[in-house]
């Protein structure tokens with residue numbers, strides 16, 4: 317479904333130096349890696365937000381960077397993108413934010429009525445009460461609610477592919493668990509292919525069919541969660557151990573004991 | 576000895592080279608931005624409501640500060656002119672001085688400089704924040720064109736609002752200058768207007784509004800261009816806004832200097 321082939325990207329310093337990786341149709345795929353290794357850059361290249369210096373990205377059989385504008389538009393319609401910091405439009409209320417997730421030609425005329433209905437459904441899917449949030453501006457929402465609205469915007473167009481950029485970063489343990497349940501449920505109900513970038517290694521290993529780890533601009537590991545846990549690679553081991561220690565710390569530090 | 580002199584000189588010339596490259600690069604990028612905005616406009620992708628909103632923000636909301644600066648410019652020109660002319664020239668020449676100064680220079684340039692601070696800086700900071708908070712990426716991911724949504728309405732609104740603001744500034748500056756002349760030098764309104772008519776060409780008004788048009792176009796174009804090129808988090812928004820204010824102010828002064836040879840022959 318998604319193929320990265322020898323993807324290179326440098327800003328001031330090299331970030332990606334030859335990433336080759338595939339996400340199969342219908343699977344849930346987690347991508348780990350220390351911060352600053354280019355996970356977001358790779359995710360953004362999937363829908364053409366960042367152009368690699370070298371290499372190919374193919375989505376659903378089409379080349380993201382060689383097909384021209386129409387191809388890019390088609391790919392963007394197929395994919396929903398959940399941004400790391402929600403990236404809600406400040407000046408639009410929740411209804412209009414989610415509406416942006418639908419293609420422009422589905423908003424006109426009588427289809428506009430159906431569009432509002434779909435916004436409503438999407439908000440219910442992410443466990444928000446539509447009557448309470450529809451008219452609110454992003455500034456009036458809590459961090460966890462913003463995340464949900466961002467997810468609603470990504471799923472409202474019923475995408476075949478969902479790209480998640482650290483959907484649980486910055487959330488407290490209760491919200492983290494809730495959002496992770498949401499990711500699982502949505503991927504199953506909407507039958508999407510999901511690529512999940514996350515720092516929550518334990519959560520990712522539990523949820524996903526396959527996982528990969530990016531390090532030093534390359535794919536350091538790609539395989540099943542069990543293989544990842546038992547990998548003899550010392551870099552992967554150190555990463556798993558550190559993640560486990562952090563998870564334990566989170567648990568111990570959570571006063572509600574609900575995590 | 577030679578080397579000690581040569582190094583600062585080549586450094587100085589190298590600086591010019593860098594600035595030149597920078598100017599060419601920005602001009603190219605702004606040309607592209609303008610082209611995309613024009614395409615979005617002719618394809619009817621620009622929301623009329625957003626243009627009206629932006630005209631309200633740029634025009635109506637700027638009116639108080641524009642009125643204050645125009646009034647002060649009228650007062651100062653009138654008083655300083657009166658001080659210079661007293662005992663040397665017939666006082667009614669003051670009418671011409673105030674009118675010509677306001678219409679040719681102060682009205683357009685002061686209004687533009689005020690709008691750089693009030694409107695331009697705000698646009699750069701707003702769009703810059705949208706870049707670093709990934710809202711621009713979000714527009715693309717939703718299949719929307721941020722140039723049609725953010726850039727085109729601001730450029731259209733600025734180009735339309737500025738001539739109106741400058742016309743108001745011209746009139747207010749002249750009227751306040753006339754009152755000030757009466758109060759400080761005792762010059763009557765009749766004499767003031769007689770002096771004003773003596774050197775008046777209707778071309779001058781067109782000149783004033785052409786300047787306004789150029790400035791009203793440049794401010795939103797530069798500020799949106801700079802905003803969309805922001806990088807590097809909150810600090811990036813700050814430094815980019817400062818750079819945009821410098822860029823816009825310089826552009827206005829350069830355009831202002833280019834106008835006389837182009838239009839006043």
Ligand SMILES: Nc1ncnc2c1ncn2[C@@H]1O[C@H](COP(=O)(O)OP(=O)(O)O)[C@@H](O)[C@H]1O
Nearest residue numbers: 327328331350351352353354355356357358806
């Ligand atoms: N638009 C950009 N301009 C310049 N540098 C960038 C840009 N986007 C990402 N980078 C740099 O690329 C590197 C990887 O960033 P990112 O993909 O966000 O890392 P992460 O793996 O934490 O998501 C970082 O060093 C970042 O500074």
Ligand SMILES: [Mg+2]
Nearest residue numbers: 355356400481
């Ligand atoms: Mg990231």
